[in-house]
Every structure is written in C-alpha cells, then in structure tokens.
Amino acid sequence: MSQQLVVSHSHRFTRSPLTAIQLVPKLARFLAKSYIYQQGEPSSTAFVIRSGIACLESVNHRGERCIVHFLGPGALIGHEACLGEPRYFDARACKDIVLEPFASQARSGAGRHAGIQSRSSMDVSHLLRDITKFRVELHRSSARRRVLLLLDQLRKAHLSQATSIWLPSRHEMADTLDVNHVTASRVVAHLFRENVLIRGPRSDEVGVDWHQVHRLLQAEP
Template identity: 25%
Template structure:
C-alpha cells in the first residue's frame, strides 16, 4: 500500500476519528504492513506485546484460552479495529490470540512508535479511551445477559451484535458476512453447542434465519430476531 492508501484505511478507523491529515500521514509513514492468510495467528496469547496492529481489511477472531484449557471467543474484529494495542500501552503480555477468519491485511507499529504517535497527537489518546470504554460497555452488557437472561434471548443478542458490527443487506435479509460456527456462537453466548443447535434449528423452521448462503447466516426476519432479543 502507498501512503495515500494507508491514510484512507486509517481515516476510517475509530482510533483515528477526528484526526487531522498530519496525524494520519505521520501514522501512515511509521506503519509497517503484515498480510494475513485465513487461519494465521497474528500473535499468541502470553507473548510479550511488542507490536500493535490495525486491521486494514479482513476479519479476525479473538481467542482466549482459559487456565483449564478451554477456548473462548472474546469477539470478532473487522476493518479499522485495533489489535493488541491495550496490551502494548499497558506493557502487559497479549491477553488473547487473534486468528484470521479470512485473508486480510494489517498495519502495525512497534510499542515505541505507537507511544510516540500518541504523545505527538493527543486526539489518539482520547480515541483510545473512547474505544476501551465502548469495549467495556459491551462486556458489561454480555455479563448482564449471562447473569439474567434466558438463553434464546442471549443467542439473539449475540447475533445482533455481529449485525451491528458487520451486517450486510442481501436480497433475502441481513447477512452476517463471515463464517460463524454454532460452537463459536455457543462460546460468545456462554451456553452449550447443543442449545445453540436446537435454538438455531427452531429459528430456521420459523423462517427467522437461513444458514444456506455459503455458511454465512442470513437473518430473514430481522424484526422477529430483535423482538426475541428484547423480550422479557
């Protein structure tokens, strides 16, 4: 990518919201590129956080392994999202492993360069606070759902979060434009694979969803799914 292409990637990222051209140019010039292929791990949980990444295009799943060896999907990341930045800024080991779910491209900066960028352009510090705040809010929402809500409602909320993040209109309805397995939905919802399979099968029967489009879920009755997510 040339500098202009990098700048147009950066200006679409919330981390660079309200940043002026000098900031974008400085960040574009100090970045390096790392293409990622499907299934690639950008780094591994527990490694020293030396680089902070920004996803230019593609889609990445953030996996965390628990102390008893279970894998948990933390969230999905899309274009413009930051990867590993909080660990870099806090000088802590990476807390999770990002895995590419499709081919893509990342821009990355060393910890020193990232710290220098933020020091030179305080708008980035404000944006970083905004971003960590909104992630915290999303996690609190998930925690509240797990503690208080019926499982159908939680599964619907999990799907709606993917729509909010990456939803795309297709002829039959609203598509979640990446592979999302039932096992992954179970992890994101904190329930069992069996429960997810049973619930999705019932929803397919009702015509709320369809799983036929290249393994992508299509929500064919969006209004109904919102109702399920909001019912008491």
C-alpha cells in the same frame, strides 16, 4: 494453527517515553483460524481491521477457552501496544483478515503518540465495558436469547451495508455463549425455520431479518 501470510515493506521502530510502537507501513494478512497474537505476548503493534472478522479469546473460570468478543472492519485491535502492556487476549482470524498498523496512520511529530494513546485508552475502556456487558447479559439469558445476542454483536462487527454476515460454527458459538454445541445447533435450526436466518452464499454466511431479531430480543427472557 493455520498458515499466516504477511505482506510487508521494511520494518522501522520508533520509541516513545511510554512504549515502543512498531511503525510498519504494511498490510498484514492472516488466514481464517490463524492466530494474530496470543495472550501475554509482548506487544509492539496495534492494527485497524480493513477487512474480515477477528475474535478475542480468553480462559473462563473453569479453565475452558471462550470467545469474549468479535471485531470487524474499522475496529482497532491490539490496543495494548499503544499502552505499553502485554496482550490481554488471544486474537484469532475468524475469516481471512487484512490488518493495517494503526501507528502508520497517525500524524507525525510529537502529537503522534499522545493521539495514539488517547484513542487506545478509550477503545480499551469501551472494549472491556462491552465484553463485561455481554457476559452479564449471557449469564441471565436463555440459550435462545444468547444466540440472538450473539447475532446482534456480529451485526456490529460487519459493515452497515453488508447483505449477509459471517456465522460462527456451532462449536464456536458454544465457546462464546457457554452452552453446548448441540444446544447451539438446535437454536440456530429453529431460527432458520422461522426465517430469522436465511441461507447465505457460503456455508458460513447467513442473511438475517434484523427486525425479527430485535423483536425477539425484546420478547425473550
């Protein structure tokens, strides 16, 4: 596991009738490939992603680890802390990531916890719906379409003005799409040859012709 870096001020805790939420005015930084938290752990803090990409991981029906979702800047991660429940998934930094405690952004007073819980409940509902929809789409898609669906999900995890996106390794793609890494490599190589993907400034970043991605998604079975 990679080293975890946290820059913090003093810790303060506030307890509500529903849950104890850690109110820490700090930014937390995690290096790429390090775990932010793990499934089943008690949860005390929810975060807003300020920069970087995180993935949520679980175990599939075959007992294999799989990536179920990607989250980027502006997304809430660790909603369970606001609902008084243990972590639903493992959360891992895909790139170096900066997190801000969500609770520290909430307004003070009696309405704080109600507001936090309301947003968290909605975000959890949307997250689980998106995960389910993505897994159903994968189940009925070809390997090529699965990669295209992954690209579309990654688009949503990046800022709208981003000129390139982070691209998972072929093994991470395999863990996400339920294909082997050789198949993932073959599909990605074809997309580069078709100029759907363009080499980026870093080995793990690519430019994407989104018009072609959307056209291919409509055409691919």
